[in-house]
Amino acid sequence: MVWNYIRRRSNKREQVLKLLSNQSAYYCFCTESRMQLLRREALKCRHVPKYDNRCRHLSKDEVKEKLDKNHPYCIRFKLSSVPEHVDDIIYGKIVHDIAQTEGDPVIIKADGYPTYHFANVVDDHLMEISHVLRGIEWQISTPKHIMMYKAFNWTPPVYGHLPLILNSNGTKLSKRQNDVQIESLRKDGIFPLAVLNYIIHAGGGFDNKGGAEYIQSYEELIKQFDVSKIKVNSNKLLPEKLLQFNKLEISKLIANDKNKKFLVERIRRLVIEAFPDRKNNAGLQLDEHHIMTVLKWGQDRIYKLSDLVTPNFAFLWVIPSSPVNVTESGCLDVLKIINMKLSETDSQNYNKTSINSYLKELANEHKIPIATLMTLLRGILSGLKEGPPVGEMMEILGKDTTLLRINRFIS
Template sequence: MRGPFWRSGLGCAETCGRPAVSLILRRRASQFPGSRNTLSKYDLPSTPCRTRFAPSPTGYLHLGSIRTALYNYLLARATNGQFVLRLEDTDQSRLVGDAEAKLYEDLRWAKLTYDEGPDIGGPYGPYRQSERLPIYDEHVNRLLKEGKAYRCFCTPKQIDELNAAKTKALEAGHHHDDLKSSNPCFHISAEESEERASKGEKYAVIYKPSPTPLQVDDIVYTKFRNARPESEFIIRKRDGFPTYHLANVVDDHLMKITHVIRGAEWLISTPRHVDLYRAFGWEPPQFAHVGLLVDKNRQKLSKRHDAVHLAWYKQRNIAPEALHNFAALLGWAPKARKEKTDFMTLDDMVNNFHLRFTKGDVMVNLHKLEYLKEKHNVHLISQEPRDEAQVKEYIVRPLETALNGFPMESNSDSTAAVLPLTPEMALQTKAAYDQETGTITDLAYFLEAARFTTLHLWNPTQFVARYRWLLWQPPKSALEDSLRRLVKMDSYEGLTIGEEFLNRIEVVMFIRDIMKSIPEEKWNVDFLSQAIKDMNIKVKRDKASPKENIYSPLQWALIASENGPAVWEQMVFLGREETLIRLDHALEVTKYFETAREGEDIEGLGPQSQ
């Protein structure tokens, strides 16, 4: 903000990037070593707060702007106040045609509902700055009349020359105060200024700042002031539009904004705003400047980072509340809670909100985003009543994509006659998923699978990849590979059940026969779990085979894996008919291997060395 004073216009909205300034902020805040925020500064006010989100339609929403909007939204909701949307569109040359419409769409997607705004109106409108020019003119004229500002009729080229001379003088050691009146228009009389303006001569209006640095009271940085007095700065541009500095001060006052939460890059400019409040005789709102977002290399996130853009999160099926959760934790943490978790719904954030923000830069960790995404997926699946629109968007569609992209695996020629060449869908899966259209027809079936295969996290793609042989019948190759691992890791040759040793074929037959004896009406978790536990009790173990159990061969036969959810949960999910089909397939594969042992060795399964 120490650049050319004639360019101190809107530039960008509060959510846009600025050079990293956290080091400067910490240094200048340290000028007040005796000052510390007390707990009361972080507590929520007892009266309703009016907050605002004031983006510029010169681009689209990004992570920083979503965080700014969220903090202001949470404060308003936590105090039963109002959340205001205002468009700061005074930089007409940089407007993006569809940015305003996209803004409304994105805020609706993010479920950050505002109480007043350009598209819904309100008692303090209009809420689009380009529609408030007469209001700004009124306040600029007041400052002119009171001698707190002056008109500048210089051309941009002349101002370039003046600024270059001023910069050179400062570098040469001239005192800042000696250069306050270097602009020749400063010395034009009020009468001449008024006459030239009335004849249509173009002009900017420049504010005469306080001769001494002004202090800013900030919730995060406590007390802040720049080392030098402020340079003169433009409050009305030659095109008749106000600069950001004037417009945001006038609007915040007239719209009765009580709290301004914005990025720390704006703290350096805030003394100018406080100066304007003082000039108008108004009380400033409470400021809270939150830390800049940086990457793992401590570099400020810029538009070159994909993870900055809101579209990036949408494309990755991040649910709005997962993004809220992620953004909220970038410089803030909830009050102490019984649950030791970062997972929060929007209601949790409102109920636990306070104003203790992190001072300094905030590193963006996308690994936490993946974790929160999966936590919120579990919440979407398990909450009652379900948000059907959210479930369809963030559970059903990604799951359909994963199911449609499942790679069909061909069997090797060795047992082509034993099992189908490509995996068959489980009977229940066929009934719940239309393979021709690639759409889910029975969501409850897949949610039930998610329920018993998931403890805390759920990712549709990983679910299909990990539990594909729950949804499809395991092909020969999958059963073969899993059996090979079972034999190699656990030296599995069979089980001693009671006093009789059963080889691998006999073990599968033993399990299949018991399962066949259980009627459909008893095919439930309670009965099956007891039956399988009774089977396992009969398995004889000794010091040489401590790992022997009925679960491993049963797990292998069901889903071609050594590990998985409880086998009785799987069997209830698959149903009696599907379970018996899989046991028959497992028996055929086992018979093939037992026969093969007498001939050519199969890796890991061949004849035992003599």
């Protein structure tokens, strides 16, 4: 990596000598204090601050004299006085007369390092870049880059500039925002394909026929891309769409058996991190079958995998600690009957439909309000006053875990 960096700096040095040789660039000896003075005077006169190109007109002898005396210098590129047009493949023909708004730009700084504009042109040429797609904020710099290509006698790439992507409130999206950083999204449990679909819906270039109800694969996106479909207007990112796409991606991952190991390990890690007080993971239900059952059950309820370890879903992994009071007469006897009945139920008949039917019959038989029985069972199984239907809870926890929790309460 270090050698590549040194080699790239050496390339820039070689290329800038070509521009000096063909008089497309020149040495500038203006001091920082002079530049500040120019800026203050321009602002005072309500003009656009820019370099006055003073050193462009130094003679060869004057330049040699200053170099011999080791005067500090930078190297500037000579902007053409003729406006350079850009055939933008998204915005069409664009003309910026940059010589009216700025002076000759620095291409090699006083410390010997190249500026972005110069490095961009040289690197793109050496890497044989044919097309450049970049943000609209760089469009005003493109004529400058094309001038540099022509000064080198190189063929410039095809340019296309992309509209701004805005926050939901209309402000400009910034890389300094934590919530749009890739690392932040990764930590938040957002999958790459969800981010990709989220962005392409904001910027265009794709069909998006399925809308936010369908997540497109990498292969589909590659086949669909059409630069002519990119919108020229700025677009807002809507956070709720990102979560919707992530939900779709989770379902897609679960449907593919090849992802089982990855998903199981991800959930195990999330559960262990969510319940750090469980020494050696004691009491945590982390077997593969249970995790996959929870995932398939939860895919329509969650937007991120981490949602499965929030307090409302803690019962899926740990035995609830909050005690439940039995105030209704006969409830304890009914619990014992339920316990016995479930023990005798085979796995084929252990599902929410059969469970709900049985519980209603039992409540009627013992004259206990069904709501009371369900509230009691929900408390025993999850420690929650509200939550998923009890039949679903019992099905998702599985027969053995359900029996364990009811037995624990009875005893």
